[in-house]
Amino acid sequence: MVALTTSASAQCETSLPVFCDALEANKAMVYSIAWHFLRDRAAAEEIAQDVFLELHRSWRSMQSAQHIMFWLRKVASRRCIDVVRRRKAHRETGLEEIAEPTALERVQDTLLSSYLERMVGSLPEKQRILVVLRYQEGMEPEEIARILDMNVNTVKTQLSRALDLLRAKTAHRLHPEWSEST
Amino acid sequence: MTSFEDQLRQALTRKEPPPNFAARVMERAKRQESVLAVGWQWLSGRAWTPRLVPVMAALLLVGGAAFYREHQRATEGEAAKEKLLVAVRIAGSKLQKTQQQVMKIQFGRVNQ
Amino acid sequence: MTWKLSMLAIAAFCPLLAQDIKMPVNLDKLAEHATETVDVTLDTSMLQLASRFLSKDDPDEAKVKKLVSKLKGVYVRSFEFDKDGQYSKSDVEAIRSQLRTPDWARIVGVKSVQGENSEVYLKKNGDQLGGLVVICAEPKELTIVHIDGPIDPEELSELGGHMGIPKLDKSKPGKSGGSKSKSSDEDKHEE
Numbered sequence: 330m331v332a333l334t335t336s337a338s339a340q341c342e343t344s345l346p347v348f349c350d351a352l353e354a355n356k357a358m359v360y361s362i363a364w365h366f367l368r369d370r371a372a373a374e375e376i377a378q379d380v381f382l383e384l385h386r387s388w389r390s391m392q393s394a395q396h397i398m399f400w401l402r403k404v405a406s407r408r409c410i411d412v413v414r415r416r417k418a419h420r421e422t423g424l425e426e427i428a429e430p431t432a433l434e435r436v437q438d439t440l441l442s443s444y445l446e447r448m449v450g451s452l453p454e455k456q457r458i459l460v461v462l463r464y465q466e467g468m469e470p471e472e473i474a475r476i477l478d479m480n481v482n483t484v485k486t487q488l489s490r491a492l493d494l495l496r497a498k499t500a501h502r503l504h505p506e507w508s509e510s511t
Numbered sequence: 512m513t514s515f516e517d518q519l520r521q522a523l524t525r526k527e528p529p530p531n532f533a534a535r536v537m538e539r540a541k542r543q544e545s546v547l548a549v550g551w552q553w554l555s556g557r558a559w560t561p562r563l564v565p566v567m568a569a570l571l572l573v574g575g576a577a578f579y580r581e582h583q584r585a586t587e588g589e590a591a592k593e594k595l596l597v598a599v600r601i602a603g604s605k606l607q608k609t610q611q612q613v614m615k616i617q618f619g620r621v622n623q
Numbered sequence: 624m625t626w627k628l629s630m631l632a633i634a635a636f637c638p639l640l641a642q643d644i645k646m647p648v649n650l651d652k653l654a655e656h657a658t659e660t661v662d663v664t665l666d667t668s669m670l671q672l673a674s675r676f677l678s679k680d681d682p683d684e685a686k687v688k689k690l691v692s693k694l695k696g697v698y699v700r701s702f703e704f705d706k707d708g709q710y711s712k713s714d715v716e717a718i719r720s721q722l723r724t725p726d727w728a729r730i731v732g733v734k735s736v737q738g739e740n741s742e743v744y745l746k747k748n749g750d751q752l753g754g755l756v757v758i759c760a761e762p763k764e765l766t767i768v769h770i771d772g773p774i775d776p777e778e779l780s781e782l783g784g785h786m787g788i789p790k791l792d793k794s795k796p797g798k799s800g801g802s803k804s805k806s807s808d809e810d811k812h813e814e
Contacts, residue, residue: 374528464522495515
């Protein structure tokens with residue numbers, strides 16, 4: 330029994346009104362997980378579509394709106410990690426190796442937000458998904474551990490390391506006078 | 512939450528997918544449904560004639576078992592490959608680190 | 624009768640031949656305190672299976688395929704802890720003691736003031752190398768890698784810059800880590 334509102338958006342003129350509602354309610358979440366993880370719009374859209382199609386195939390086992398959200402986060406996270414691992418390049422670029430931004434990127438990064446987004450996208454994949462689930466979705470470490478089948482302490486340790494890495498890399502943006510004075 | 516974490520939260524605000532995203536998903540979902548429906552129709556229309564039932568059942572069993580074995584093998588193979596890549600990555604990293612440490616010492620001694 | 628005894632002797636010896644360095648059983652208990660554990664055991668058959676799934680078209684995977692083509696086994700135990708003192712010297716000694724045989728030579732031993740100790744052992748097999756063991760013992764991490772078979776450490780190092788392995792910057796020896804290291808003349812050996 331899926332407890333969802335039955336108000337369908339104008340786009341959803343189908344025989345699947347309830348699935349349609351779930352799609353409308355969660356599309357931004359799924360797409361954003363993929364986008365913030367992969368930093369590739371086309372790949373993010375493809376993953377998001379595949380996740381919803383899988384939801385459609387598994388629809389009978391869904392029990393509630395909350396279950397759907399849990400399921401979507403889990404499958405989206407795993408798909409993103411799988412894509413990165415399967416990618417031909419295989420190269421994991423550590424934060425230390427990220428080149429300084431180009432002039433165009435510096436203009437685009439005028440907001441710290443864009444810069445932070447980019448830095449998150451360059452974290453090691455495990456830390457990256459943890460940061461996305463924690464700060465995009467506002468999930469607690471215990472929930473994240475359930476979604477990713479990880480130990481809670483590992484989640485906390487990895488999150489802490491990820492934040493340290495991000496802080497170190499963004500320090501010069503938060504305090505530009507520090508870099509000017511050297 | 513610290514202010515840095517607040518900034519991170521702002522940076523990771525959800526984004527809307529492209530405008531026709533939902534429509535594309537629904538189209539694919541409908542296609543998926545009709546493929547399944549046609550498959551079932553075919554099966555229910557033909558497979559349940561008495562002569563064909565044991566044949567179909569046997570084919571499904573044999574085919575299913577072979578597919579399962581192949582799927583298992585592929586799963587094991589992929590898992591073994593991932594483990595191997597992890598092992599090579601760790602071995603390479605540790606050797607690199609040791610090399611770095613040795614070079615630092617050599618560099619330090621040359622400069623003395 | 625003699626040939627039967629010989630066969631029995633060989634059969635009894637075979638399990639030992641399968642892996643001449645055994646990962647100490649006591650290492651498994653470290654997983655209970657570790658925040659992250661990597662446990663890889665790939666014997667000859669598993670290596671062959673894994674190798675079949677490595678892509679020839681992917682340059683990194685092709686290199687790994689070539690690297691492992693003659694290997695007999697790859698074994699890794701790696702533990703990360705959230706605080707110091709979660710493993711003891713005896714845990715590491717259990718593997719070091721197996722390496723004090725004429726077949727094995729320690730080619731590198733580095734100790735840092737931060738307590739990051741690294742050792743590399745190579746196994747001699749006539750004129751060729753027959754194996755590699757790397758032991759990295761840090762305050763919050765213990766890693767043991769055993770590669771059984773003819774391995775060229777240079778080939779492994781050449782994977783630097785790929786597959787998540789940092790690239791060795793030979794012009795700047797102080798670039799990574801940044802920790803002060805010391806080693807005694809006795810420990811450090813040139814290759």
